[in-house]
Amino acid sequence: MDTTGMVLLWVLGVLALVGGVLVFTLNSMARVTFALLGSLVCVGGVVAVLRLPYLGVVIVLMMVMEMVIMAVFMIAYMMNPAGLMPMSMLHNKRGSLVVSGLVFAALVAGIFLVPWPDRTGARPRDTTFQVGMSLMGDQMLTMVTLGFVLLATMVGATVLATHRGRYDRFGDDLDQRPANDPADGGVGR
Amino acid sequence: MGLTAVLIRAAALRPRVLLVTMPGGTGVRLAAETELRSRDWPSAPTPAGADLMLVAGPDCSRLGPALDRLWQDMPRPCVRVRAVTADEVAPVLDAGRTRLGAPGGEPGEPDGSVGMNGHGSAEPESAGRPDGEPARAHREEQTEGEHDVRGVTGHEEGEHDHDGHPGHGHGDMEMPGGLAMAEPGEDRDGLTLDRLHVALGPFLADWPAGLTIRVVLQGDVIQRADLDEPAVGRPGDPFWSRPWIRAASGEPVGVGEAARLRAAAHLDSLGRLLSVAGWPAEAVTARRLRDDLLDGAPASAVLPRVERFARRVGRSRTLYWLTRGIGPLSAVDARAAGVTGPAVRAAGGDVPARYRQWLTDAVGDVRRMNATARLDPVAQESPRGRWDAERPPSAALATLLPRLLVGAELGAARLVVASLDPDPDELAVGRLEAAGG
Amino acid sequence: MAETGTWWALLVAPAMLLGFAAAALAADAALDARNAGRPITVSTVVRPFLAVPRAVLAQPRRLPASDRLLWRAGVITVPVAAVLSTLVIPFGDHVVADLSVGVVWFNAMEVLTWAGLWLAGWGPNAAFSLVGGYRFLAQGLAYELPLMFALISAATGAQSLRVTDIAGAQHGLWYAVWMPFAFVVYLAGVLAFSFLGPFAYPAGRDVAEGVLGETSGVDRLLLEAGRWLWLAAGAAMAVPLFLGGGAGPGLPPWAWSLVKTLLVLAALVWTLRRLPMVRADRYVELAWVVLLPLSVLQTLVPALTDLSL
Numbered sequence: 032m033d034t035t036g037m038v039l040l041w042v043l044g045v046l047a048l049v050g051g052v053l054v055f056t057l058n059s060m061a062r063v064t065f066a067l068l069g070s071l072v073c074v075g076g077v078v079a080v081l082r083l084p085y086l087g088v089v090i091v092l093m094m095v096m097e098m099v100i101m102a103v104f105m106i107a108y109m110m111n112p113a114g115l116m117p118m119s120m121l122h123n124k125r126g127s128l129v130v131s132g133l134v135f136a137a138l139v140a141g142i143f144l145v146p147w148p149d150r151t152g153a154r155p156r157d158t159t160f161q162v163g164m165s166l167m168g169d170q171m172l173t174m175v176t177l178g179f180v181l182l183a184t185m186v187g188a189t190v191l192a193t194h195r196g197r198y199d200r201f202g203d204d205l206d207q208r209p210a211n212d213p214a215d216g217g218v219g220r
Numbered sequence: 221m222g223l224t225a226v227l228i229r230a231a232a233l234r235p236r237v238l239l240v241t242m243p244g245g246t247g248v249r250l251a252a253e254t255e256l257r258s259r260d261w262p263s264a265p266t267p268a269g270a271d272l273m274l275v276a277g278p279d280c281s282r283l284g285p286a287l288d289r290l291w292q293d294m295p296r297p298c299v300r301v302r303a304v305t306a307d308e309v310a311p312v313l314d315a316g317r318t319r320l321g322a323p324g325g326e327p328g329e330p331d332g333s334v335g336m337n338g339h340g341s342a343e344p345e346s347a348g349r350p351d352g353e354p355a356r357a358h359r360e361e362q363t364e365g366e367h368d369v370r371g372v373t374g375h376e377e378g379e380h381d382h383d384g385h386p387g388h389g390h391g392d393m394e395m396p397g398g399l400a401m402a403e404p405g406e407d408r409d410g411l412t413l414d415r416l417h418v419a420l421g422p423f424l425a426d427w428p429a430g431l432t433i434r435v436v437l438q439g440d441v442i443q444r445a446d447l448d449e450p451a452v453g454r455p456g457d458p459f460w461s462r463p464w465i466r467a468a469s470g471e472p473v474g475v476g477e478a479a480r481l482r483a484a485a486h487l488d489s490l491g492r493l494l495s496v497a498g499w500p501a502e503a504v505t506a507r508r509l510r511d512d513l514l515d516g517a518p519a520s521a522v523l524p525r526v527e528r529f530a531r532r533v534g535r536s537r538t539l540y541w542l543t544r545g546i547g548p549l550s551a552v553d554a555r556a557a558g559v560t561g562p563a564v565r566a567a568g569g570d571v572p573a574r575y576r577q578w579l580t581d582a583v584g585d586v587r588r589m590n591a592t593a594r595l596d597p598v599a600q601e602s603p604r605g606r607w608d609a610e611r612p613p614s615a616a617l618a619t620l621l622p623r624l625l626v627g628a629e630l631g632a633a634r635l636v637v638a639s640l641d642p643d644p645d646e647l648a649v650g651r652l653e654a655a656g657g
Numbered sequence: 658m659a660e661t662g663t664w665w666a667l668l669v670a671p672a673m674l675l676g677f678a679a680a681a682l683a684a685d686a687a688l689d690a691r692n693a694g695r696p697i698t699v700s701t702v703v704r705p706f707l708a709v710p711r712a713v714l715a716q717p718r719r720l721p722a723s724d725r726l727l728w729r730a731g732v733i734t735v736p737v738a739a740v741l742s743t744l745v746i747p748f749g750d751h752v753v754a755d756l757s758v759g760v761v762w763f764n765a766m767e768v769l770t771w772a773g774l775w776l777a778g779w780g781p782n783a784a785f786s787l788v789g790g791y792r793f794l795a796q797g798l799a800y801e802l803p804l805m806f807a808l809i810s811a812a813t814g815a816q817s818l819r820v821t822d823i824a825g826a827q828h829g830l831w832y833a834v835w836m837p838f839a840f841v842v843y844l845a846g847v848l849a850f851s852f853l854g855p856f857a858y859p860a861g862r863d864v865a866e867g868v869l870g871e872t873s874g875v876d877r878l879l880l881e882a883g884r885w886l887w888l889a890a891g892a893a894m895a896v897p898l899f900l901g902g903g904a905g906p907g908l909p910p911w912a913w914s915l916v917k918t919l920l921v922l923a924a925l926v927w928t929l930r931r932l933p934m935v936r937a938d939r940y941v942e943l944a945w946v947v948l949l950p951l952s953v954l955q956t957l958v959p960a961l962t963d964l965s966l
């Protein structure tokens with residue numbers, strides 16, 4: 032890796048850590064969410080600097096969408112005045128300190144204990160293809176199954192969480208058209 | 221210094237105007253809209269985006285504080301002018317622009333306002349806001365129930381509730397900005413969400429001037445709506461019902477003249493509806509047609525254009541798709557509430573039915589503009605229904621609003637109000653008559 | 658193969674984007690003037706730019722309990738993301754950074770607008786502004802997935818995420834021709850992420866300009882500029898993705914890129930005034946029930962073509 036890469040790596044790494052610390056020290060739910068987003072964007076940058084551009088940029092893309100949606104839910108459901116009301120982000124301080132200390136120690140130990148493999152062969156020019164092959168090549172069936180399981184989970188969770196069922200919408204004999212919805216959708220089901 | 225002066229002059233070439241219509245100021249508003257359109261001065265819906273505030277119409281003491289709040293919310297440099305009659309609009313706008321482009325006031329300093337023609341507004345209405353401090357004060361006062369006017373400053377009190385939570389207990393802490401907390405309540409989906417109190421009106425853009433509806437929002441869904449007493453301007457002279465009032469008092473009025481005004485009234489309402497629906501291009505078309513009608517353009521010249529407009533808007537599938545099913549009002553309910561105008565005749569009773577009825581009526585009225593018979597104020601409908609000084613047609617429309625708004629999203633609610641478009645000036649007549657009799 | 662990385666390209670790309678955005682704004686002003694019955698003169702198309710001195714002069718807004726930091730961050734994000742997206746867009750033979758994942762880069766920059774607009778709505782602590790910010794998220798959930806599949810369709814057709822490869826892979830038959838649905842969905846997405854015209858829902862007149870409503874001065878200028886810069890960036894990106902990039906007979910590649918970009922931009926500006934504002938409560942269902950399945954089917958077309966080759 033050249034000098035620019037090293038500098039970028041360090042800067043992004045430090046910024047990601049700073050963002051992570053801010054998540055626990057800021058006192059507004061909106062700011063915390065976006066500190067976390069900043070941290071994750073830096074992680075995306077780190078991955079891109081490590082010459083995995085696809086994964087790096089996709090991390091940025093996904094994390095922005097995810098964090099913005101998360102901000103909505105965090106603010107909507109936080110029990111104490113969240114976004115604009117100052118609040119502490121720390122709960123159960125002693126317990127969480129112990130847990131996080133242990134996890135950190137385990138991860139650091141992992142870095143030194145795992146026998147990392149050495150590089151064999153030349154580095155491919157476009158790693159996107161390799162990432163795709165290693166994810167999809169031998170594991171296509173796994174990925175397809177995983178996709179369906181995820182989708183089924185999301186649909187199932189939504190159906191279970193929905194307050195109104197089809198009898199509320201279509202009447203007791205399911206013959207009421209149009210459906211009795213609080214607001215009409217765009218397709219007119 | 222030189223550069224600043226150049227910038228000020230350049231910026232003043234095209235001021236963005238916050239047009240505030242006072243109750244009874246319909247005529248002045250129409251003149252102002254025409255003038256702004258021909259000058260290409262954009263109209264800003266919020267004080268934040270404006271640098272010239274034009275108050276159109278007579279003074280109304282009850283709305284004074286609301287006006288002052290709007291004025292305080294405008295970023296400096298800015299100018300406030302008032303036009304009491306339609307003839308004053310053009311000179312007042314010129315004066316405002318001159319004042320805005322004067323190199324005297326450094327940017328960031330509050331400007332005085334410009335008054336014209338000795339209508340009592342010639343003294344500078346200074347609204348100093350050195351560094352936001354007074355603004356904060358006025359907001360605190362608002363939270364005690366005087367909620368803002370354009371809704372633009374309705375505070376984001378939502379997302380807060382009273383629930384103490386062990387981890388986050390901040391019991392008696394001071395609220396940021398001195399804002400009150402919102403109380404939680406059941407919402408339509410069975411969740412408990414915070415309620416936000418916002419007042420729609422009296423000066424919201426594309427809104428019946430002077431009408432105020434206080435709503436309780438959860439998210440952007442209206443959970444409760446209450447109609448405020450309309451602020452009364454000058455004792456009732458509703459612009460759009462003048463021929464009927466004159467005819468009712470025995471003066472001879474031609475049917476053609478009444479039809480012309482009714483068509484213009486419908487086009488005015490359509491312009492407002494299309495603007496709320498986010499179709500500014502067609503809204504401008506509607507307003508141009510309205511102005512041509514009020515200017516006395518011959519029927520033969522206007523008819524093809526009105527027909528083309530009616531075709532384009534009436535047959536727009538997108539507009540229909542976006543508005544269908546909103547604000548359902550059956551003819552039976554409407555009649556029971558005392559509605560007599562196009563809103564009753566609109567078959568189907570939702571927003572598209574009502575705008576299509578307006579379009580049909582407008583085309584019919586333009587065809588009838590050359591009629592010379594004498595206007596019978598009872599047989600012939602005024603724009604919003606059968607004219608009755610004791611119970612003007614807009615009163616029935618306004619009383620319908622709260623129950624149509626409950627459960628609607630903010631955007632849908634705006635469409636409902638625009639599709640019924642009660643005229644607050646008529647309400648003033650009704651109340652005065654009722655008080656007098 | 659495209660030339661990349663000359664230092665001056667770094668300056669020229671934003672300048673050209675600004676130029677396209679200004680052209681779009683001027684065209685829109687001219688159409689406005691025609692609609693309003695005003696004569697169309699040189700001053701007609703110049704007047705919108707008087708908003709710039711206005712913005713420089715106007716006092717910034719102070720609101721009680723606003724979150725100025727997040728508000729500013731959001732306002733700045735929108736135009737900056739638009740400019741960053743142009744890094745991967747080839748113009749003729751030139752491109753600033755020919756990333757191997759250019760399409761994903763463009764997409765990621767466009768998604769930054771989500772964060773930017775939500776913050777711009779959240780920051781001022783005002784009801785209508787907040788509604789505007791949330792409206793963009795609702796709109797985003799509707800337009801984003803079909804848009805992603807439109808991008809994927811083009812990338813699948815070329816079997817590459819590199820934008821210059823996609824432009825080069827179209828050998829005379831534009832993707833717009835044999836993937837028309839993806840092209841249309843992409844253009845709708847462009848209007849949606851520039852929140853203009855039919856997709857001005859987050860800044861709708863019914864909520865007093867929503868996210869824009871409380872902004873003044875430079876803040877407003879940045880957000881408004883962001884809208885038109887995104888429109889221009891979207892139009893410029895449509896050319897390599899669906900219209901064969903700079904390829905064409907007779908003229909040099911840069912000229913073809915220029916002509917095609919201007920044509921797409923003109924079509925978009927024309928569309929702005931043809932449709933009323935699409936509210937998300939209607940559009941989300943349409944997007945998920947109709948557009949998304951059709952987009953997936955559209956992606957299947959180049960995928961199957963790739964397999965059979």
